[in-house]
Amino acid sequence: MTLTRRQFTQRTLGALGAAGLFPAGSAIAGRTDQMNILCWEGYNTDEVLGPFRKAHPGAAVRAESGTSDPDMINKLRAGEVNVWDLINVNQPWARGQLYPAGLIKPLNKERFEPYFEKMLPEFAAPYPLAYADDGNLIGMPQRYGPFSFVVNTDKISRETAEDQGWKLFLDPAMKGRYGVLTYDNWNIIHMCLTADLNPFAPIDGAGQAAFKAVAEQIFGNAKLLTDDLVAMNTALINGEIDAYFTGGTYTASPARYDGATNVRGITPSSGPVDGKGGVVWIELTSAVNNPDPSPLAEDFLEFVQQPDICKAVAFTEGTYNPIAQMANPEVRARFDTEELDAIQMDSLEEEMARSLDYQIVPSYDALIDIYTQARRS
Amino acid sequence: MKSIDHKLGFLNALPLTLVLGVSFLMPLLVIAGFSVMPQKVFSLLHLPDFSSFAVILKQGYYKSLLWSLGMAAAATVILFVICWPLAYGMAKVFGRFSLVLTIAVVMTLFVSENIRLFGWSLTLMKGGLFEGHMRAWFGVGFDGLLYNVPIIIFGLVYVYFPFMLFPLAQGISMVPDDARQAATDLGATRLQVLRHIDLPLAAPGIMVGSLLTFVLAAGAAAESKILGGQAVIVIADDVETAFTFGQNWPLGAALSLILILIIGAIAVYGISKVDLDAIMGRKGR
Numbered sequence: 001m002t003l004t005r006r007q008f009t010q011r012t013l014g015a016l017g018a019a020g021l022f023p024a025g026s027a028i029a030g031r032t033d034q035m036n037i038l039c040w041e042g043y044n045t046d047e048v049l050g051p052f053r054k055a056h057p058g059a060a061v062r063a064e065s066g067t068s069d070p071d072m073i074n075k076l077r078a079g080e081v082n083v084w085d086l087i088n089v090n091q092p093w094a095r096g097q098l099y100p101a102g103l104i105k106p107l108n109k110e111r112f113e114p115y116f117e118k119m120l121p122e123f124a125a126p127y128p129l130a131y132a133d134d135g136n137l138i139g140m141p142q143r144y145g146p147f148s149f150v151v152n153t154d155k156i157s158r159e160t161a162e163d164q165g166w167k168l169f170l171d172p173a174m175k176g177r178y179g180v181l182t183y184d185n186w187n188i189i190h191m192c193l194t195a196d197l198n199p200f201a202p203i204d205g206a207g208q209a210a211f212k213a214v215a216e217q218i219f220g221n222a223k224l225l226t227d228d229l230v231a232m233n234t235a236l237i238n239g240e241i242d243a244y245f246t247g248g249t250y251t252a253s254p255a256r257y258d259g260a261t262n263v264r265g266i267t268p269s270s271g272p273v274d275g276k277g278g279v280v281w282i283e284l285t286s287a288v289n290n291p292d293p294s295p296l297a298e299d300f301l302e303f304v305q306q307p308d309i310c311k312a313v314a315f316t317e318g319t320y321n322p323i324a325q326m327a328n329p330e331v332r333a334r335f336d337t338e339e340l341d342a343i344q345m346d347s348l349e350e351e352m353a354r355s356l357d358y359q360i361v362p363s364y365d366a367l368i369d370i371y372t373q374a375r376r377s
Numbered sequence: 378m379k380s381i382d383h384k385l386g387f388l389n390a391l392p393l394t395l396v397l398g399v400s401f402l403m404p405l406l407v408i409a410g411f412s413v414m415p416q417k418v419f420s421l422l423h424l425p426d427f428s429s430f431a432v433i434l435k436q437g438y439y440k441s442l443l444w445s446l447g448m449a450a451a452a453t454v455i456l457f458v459i460c461w462p463l464a465y466g467m468a469k470v471f472g473r474f475s476l477v478l479t480i481a482v483v484m485t486l487f488v489s490e491n492i493r494l495f496g497w498s499l500t501l502m503k504g505g506l507f508e509g510h511m512r513a514w515f516g517v518g519f520d521g522l523l524y525n526v527p528i529i530i531f532g533l534v535y536v537y538f539p540f541m542l543f544p545l546a547q548g549i550s551m552v553p554d555d556a557r558q559a560a561t562d563l564g565a566t567r568l569q570v571l572r573h574i575d576l577p578l579a580a581p582g583i584m585v586g587s588l589l590t591f592v593l594a595a596g597a598a599a600e601s602k603i604l605g606g607q608a609v610i611v612i613a614d615d616v617e618t619a620f621t622f623g624q625n626w627p628l629g630a631a632l633s634l635i636l637i638l639i640i641g642a643i644a645v646y647g648i649s650k651v652d653l654d655a656i657m658g659r660k661g662r
Contacts, residue, residue: 070621077419097624101419182607184622224524224606231498231603238504240521365417368623369436376440376610 031085035296037063038072038080039088040283042143042316043304052303059296069093069185076103081290085297088285091129094139096360099132104286106136108298113137115305119324122352129282129357139284140301142313143321145343146267146351147186147248147358148278150232154262155242165268165277166194169245170214175221179235179244182227182375186246188367189279189358191215196272200356203363211367215374218245225375229319230254236263249343250281253320257342265344267351278355282324307331315339322348405637411630419626429631438615438632445612446639448526449594452533453587456541459534460586464545465575469554475546482539490536494603497532498523501604524606532600537593541586548582549575584651592640612636 037043044063053061066072069089076087081103089098098104116125123141132138149169151161161168169178180187192199195214197207219225223241226232229251235241237260244251248265255263271277285304287297304313310325311334320342325331335345344351361367413425416432433439467475485493500506503521512518522528552575560570576583598613607614612632619629 068621070624073624074620179606184618224608226602226606228603231495234499235502238502238521240503240523368618369432372610372615372618372623373436375607376437376615 031290031292031294032296033058034060034062035086035294035300036084037061037086037088037300038075038084038288039063039065039086039285040143041065041318042313043088043285045312045316047312047316048304048309051309052300055303056296056299061296061300068183073097073103076288077101081288082292083290084288085290085294086285086300087288088283090358091139091141091282091284092358092360094284094286095129095132098286099136099138103289104138105289106132106138107140107287107301109137111298112140112301115140115302118305118328120327123324129359130284139286140305141282141284141324142304142310143323144280144282145249145321146265146278146348146355147246147250147281148190148265148267148355149243149245150236150247150252150263150265151243152236152239152241152262153264155239158264158266161243161266162269165271166190168243169194169218169221174243176223177242178222179224179226179232179241180218180222181229181232181244181246181251182225183246184368184371185361185364186279188361188364188371190246191218191371192361192367193268193271193273193277193279194218198273199361199363200273200359201362203367208363208366208370212370212374215371216377219374219377233260233263248281249348250319250321252344253342254318256344257320257338261341265351267347267354269354271354271356273356276354276356278351279358280352280355281358307334311335314343408630408633408637411627412634414627414630416627417625429625429627432628433631433635438612441610441612441615442635442639444609445595445597445636448530448533448609448611449591449597451530452537452594453541453591455530455534456537456590457545457583457587460538460541460545464542464582465549467542467546468550479543482542486539491599491603494532494536494599497535498603501528523604525608526605529600529605529608532604533590533594533597536597536600537590540589540593544582544586544589545579546582548579548585551582552578581651581653584647585653588644588647592644595640596636 042048042065044065049061049063053059066075070093072087072089073093076084076098087094087098087104094104113125116123116127116130119127119141127141130137130139130141149161149166151158151168153161156168164171168174189199191211191214192203195207195210197203197211203211222245224232224235229247232241232244232247232251233255236244237255248267252263252265268277285301287293287301303309305325307325307328307330310323310328310331314321314323314335320339322343322345323331326335340346407421410421412429413427414421414423414429415426416428463478467478471478498505501522502508503518505521508518508521556574556578557570560574565573596613598611598617601607601609601611601614613636616629616632616636619625619632623629
């Protein structure tokens with residue numbers, strides 16, 4: 001045997017080192033001392049988390065912002081339900097993907113239903129989009145906004161854009177004068193509306209053919225495609241383009257707050273579904289179905305209903321958005337004129353009245369295939 | 378006892394081999410596993426049906442693949458042509474100035490790729506740094522230079538420049554000056570020296586640089602997104618869409634697997650053609 005003592009020690013240490021890479025089980029127990037939030041930008045800022053941390057000095061509160069709903073959902077699907085306590089996504093993803101897959105769990109109705117009374121009339125209880133089909137309350141709404149398309153009002157007037165609606169993008173004169181913001185799930189909804197289809201009802205073969213024609217024309221005549229709203233706003237302000245397909249207060253507000261008030265989110269004045277042609281997004285913040293849940297999660301959901309925190313969530317870094325709690329005069333008083341103009345408060349109510357709620361798209365699977373194919377061609 | 382002695386090398390390497398196997402191969406195996414699952418499932422506990430590959434064939438995904446590979450190849454060739462003289466200078470001519478050049482090129486890597494590309498976007502767009510100045514100074518404006526295929530290739534060339542330059546300089550530094558001088562003494566022209574001395578002897582560096590840039594460029598998405606306005610859709614973009622908005626992990630996995638296999642085959646072929654030990658400085662002869 002030529003195995004020396006030194007070799008033996010080296011190898012044993014090597015094996016121990018390797019074992020260290022695979023820690024057996026988790027040593028963390030008792031989640032009262034931590035809470036993790038997976039959210040769109042806003043809930044992760046110091047303005048929101050700072051006061052909450054102060055109120056819970058012993059707890060480690062962590063938040064991470066995602067850049068798309070499906071990215072965040074993929075994290076939970078990949079096993080991160082053990083990590084997160086709250087998730088903040090647009091409501092169709094909560095109702096259509098997260099709840100059916102058992103990734104989020106119902107909220108305590110007695111505790112949270114009273115908050116709906118302080119919200120804008122659109123969200124009055126029982127606000128259907130916060131509930132699953134089985135009647136459970138699955139999330140709390142806060143930020144929302146009309147989301148259709150955006151124009152440079154120096155080039156295309158608001159009236160013209162609203163009157164023409166989605167057909168604006170089919171006008172041959174618009175060839176090479178607009179961009180497509182590639183929020184794919186939104187583009188699909190908007191292309192359905194452009195093709196006079198109801199995206200929230202099943203779409204048959206003839207409808208899919210109409211959708212295909214619209215998708216090909218919109219991609220074919222677009223000057224640029226990007227999923228970056230800053231790049232898109234820059235192109236709009238610099239005159240590379242005069243409008244962009246898919247956008248709204250969420251994407252226009254940063255440019256408007258910077259003084260470019262000629263950038264404006266447009267809601268078509270008419271459309272194919274009950275006379276409506278616009279769409280509105282609404283975020284829901286839901287409790288993740290964590291096997292070892294943190295009791296702080298529901299505390300945080302209550303905490304973000306306070307007026308100061310509402311304002312901080314609405315005016316976060318990056319984008320600015322209306323919030324459901326603005327019906328409360330205490331909340332409303334915290335916004336100044338410029339801020340209200342950035343989120344197009346002057347037309348918010350009428351835009352909401354002309355907008356459909358963003359819902360699950362039943363033919364999404366077929367449409368995304370057609371969509372990605374049209375995008376490649 | 379003798380037999381254990383023979384296996385000691387293998388046994389010593391075993392723990393690390395296992396760690397590498399688990400951390401490097403497992404993700405690839407998971408991708409391979411998902412690629413044969415039925416559409417839109419989120420676990421590997423289904424019977425394989427290979428439907429993703431049928432979808433890829435039917436729905437024209439080959440276009441994105443060809444664009445990615447084609448633009449990567451173009452960028453690699455352009456980079457080789459640009460970098461060769463510079464790398465030659467760094468290895469043989471510049472002396473201590475090479476260090477300044479190295480630091481200058483490496484510094485750019487400290488800034489995120491997206492930010493650098495966005496800088497180019499602001500420079501080249503209509504009303505941007507370039508066109509804006511032209512219009513202000515000479516009164517002639519023109520359309521922005523963005524949103525087309527050449528600008529995407531420009532972005533690839535710009536971003537992957539260091540990945541070609543440094544291996545190339547390393548490769549050229551391996552060419553012995555004696556061999557060049559001997560060739561010249563024997564009456565070889567400059568072109569002949571390049572063809573018969575420089576290129577073959579620097580081949581490991583050329584291969585490493587080309588593979589690095591090609592592999593990275595084939596999987597790149599930011600250049601097409603930020604500069605190209607997605608004038609063409611690259612394969613990395615299709616993978617991302619399948620995993621995210623498509624919520625179709627098997628399709629995304631199958632697209633990734635195809636890209637991995639193509640690039641893997643090219644890399645293995647390329648590496649088999651050159652003596653990599655030489656550039657690693659381990660040539661034990």
